[in-house]
Amino acid sequence: MKLTLKIWRQADPQAKGETVTYPVNDISPDMSFLEMMDVLNEELVNKGEEPVAFDHDCREGICGMCSMYINGEAHGPDRGITTCQLHMRKFKDGDTIYIEPWRAKAFPVIKDLVVDRNSFDRIMEAGGFVSVNTSGNTQDANAIPIPKEDADEAFDAATCIGCGACVASCKNSSAMLFVSAKVSQLALLPQGKVEAKRRVLNMVEQMDKEGFGNCTNTGACEVECPKGISLSNIARMNREYLSASLTAKD
Amino acid sequence: MSFFTSSIGRKVVMSITGLFLISFLIVHLAVNLLTLVSKDLFNEASHFMGTNPFIQTMQYVLALGFILHISQGLILTMKNRQARPQKYAMNKPETNSGISSRSMLLTGVLVLLFIFIHLRDYLWEMKFGNLGGYETDYDLVVGLFDDPIYTAVYVLSFILLAFHLNHGFQSAFQSIGVNHPKYTSFLKTLSTVFCIFVGVGFSAISLYFFFN
Numbered sequence A: 001m002k003l004t005l006k007i008w009r010q011a012d013p014q015a016k017g018e019t020v021t022y023p024v025n026d027i028s029p030d031m032s033f034l035e036m037m038d039v040l041n042e043e044l045v046n047k048g049e050e051p052v053a054f055d056h057d058c059r060e061g062i063c064g065m066c067s068m069y070i071n072g073e074a075h076g077p078d079r080g081i082t083t084c085q086l087h088m089r090k091f092k093d094g095d096t097i098y099i100e101p102w103r104a105k106a107f108p109v110i111k112d113l114v115v116d117r118n119s120f121d122r123i124m125e126a127g128g129f130v131s132v133n134t135s136g137n138t139q140d141a142n143a144i145p146i147p148k149e150d151a152d153e154a155f156d157a158a159t160c161i162g163c164g165a166c167v168a169s170c171k172n173s174s175a176m177l178f179v180s181a182k183v184s185q186l187a188l189l190p191q192g193k194v195e196a197k198r199r200v201l202n203m204v205e206q207m208d209k210e211g212f213g214n215c216t217n218t219g220a221c222e223v224e225c226p227k228g229i230s231l232s233n234i235a236r237m238n239r240e241y242l243s244a245s246l247t248a249k250d
Numbered sequence B: 001m002s003f004f005t006s007s008i009g010r011k012v013v014m015s016i017t018g019l020f021l022i023s024f025l026i027v028h029l030a031v032n033l034l035t036l037v038s039k040d041l042f043n044e045a046s047h048f049m050g051t052n053p054f055i056q057t058m059q060y061v062l063a064l065g066f067i068l069h070i071s072q073g074l075i076l077t078m079k080n081r082q083a084r085p086q087k088y089a090m091n092k093p094e095t096n097s098g099i100s101s102r103s104m105l106l107t108g109v110l111v112l113l114f115i116f117i118h119l120r121d122y123l124w125e126m127k128f129g130n131l132g133g134y135e136t137d138y139d140l141v142v143g144l145f146d147d148p149i150y151t152a153v154y155v156l157s158f159i160l161l162a163f164h165l166n167h168g169f170q171s172a173f174q175s176i177g178v179n180h181p182k183y184t185s186f187l188k189t190l191s192t193v194f195c196i197f198v199g200v201g202f203s204a205i206s207l208y209f210f211f212n
């Protein structure tokens, strides 16, 4: 396959950045999108040019690093996958492909396609944990009965890999899907219920501080999420936040 | 207090005020539909709405509802734009979200312009004016729809309102946390049915009097 790539190049966080056009040849439809990027980078290195910086790690859809906004959609045109799971057979010979970083004030570009997602980590630090004493005699987790539906819902929420595609796809750069998945996975389980009120208040406060936008329930996040995290998590977080705001004592 | 300046708190205000505005729309439409039934009935209802102390009090609550809804809508939209300082060179929002949900500010602002025209020509005339020279409330309502441009502006506004409600009605439930596998799909369908009902209902009145 022959393709024309239009890639965002930006030397450092302060640089202005621009879209640069690169033609690539000899792309096999069986390659993954990142392998296609590797081919391009090898050519660039051979020519003595700076390769395109992009995030990646596991290359099997579990780490969430491979953030790329491809032809107007997070992780490209396919559904339920990350960029590393996207294959070139989804494109046609001769296609032009735009490749951009996640765009959000809370995800500043570090270089080219690499963005800083530490804002997610700071939200997690604000409440995405349970405080359990681990001084030797922790209770066997299976000794606490949990309704099957709750366990399933918590597990579904816990499949969020923190990739940020929800933020990238949202017209408001809202992080509600991510934060609600993290709030839900803990709020649904007995261990997490103990700190549930503080957690949701603190995580939402941190989310707002980071400069993410507000949810307008367009649902783009749910469609683009590689893990199919459901909007029902956002409703749960709204409920949790509403009741915690009304009843929290401090 | 931080609740009301938080992202979720603001959305809760949008949702509650939005649902309140919807309840007002239903009453408004019900009264208007009386114009199609009988002149006397409508005049009687109009008189009741204009004099009943409860309705008169609710007018101020309604105005407050509008002010809150509009101010929060503007603040939220402004913040949302700030959250993405650099736009995508290539973006395909139509692949993952509906047009109604992406144009809430536009449809909202245009509906607001319409509301100003509407208040000037009706509420103002009924309360402070001389009914635009017409004899009864009914004659005023019917009379203004002689003008094709006026009628067209009305119908267009109701279509915009329908788009606003298509997303707004079901969204308001999600905003306050009402989402359930049993009821959410029903609410979404109801949202579409309701927005068509409101759009067609109001438009039908304008068009009926334009053609008669």
Ligand code: HEM
Pocket: A214, A215, A216, A217, B011, B012, B014, B015, B016, B017, B018, B019, B021, B022, B025, B069, B070, B073, B074, B076, B077, B104, B105, B107, B108, B109, B111, B112, B164, B165, B167, B168, B169, B171, B172, B173, B175
């Ligand atoms: C009769 C008039 C109106 C009704 C019944 C109405 C109803 C609603 C409802 C139910 C929502 C959804 C709230 C939610 O998602 O929680 C909404 C959202 C919205 N409305 Fe209105 N609205 C009206 C007029 C207006 C006006 C005049 C504006 C002018 C600015 C406006 C701007 C907005 C905006 C920007 C949103 C989206 C806010 C967001 O999702 O964050 N609306 N409206």
Ligand code: SF4
Pocket: A064, A159, A160, A161, A162, A163, A164, A165, A166, A167, A177, A178, A181, A221, A224, A225, A226, A227, A228, A229
């Ligand atoms: S909710 Fe989905 S899109 Fe958002 S960070 Fe988690 S896995 Fe990624």
Ligand code: FES
Pocket: A055, A056, A057, A058, A059, A060, A061, A062, A063, A064, A065, A066, A082, A083, A084, A085
């Ligand atoms: S590289 Fe790990 S999910 Fe794509």
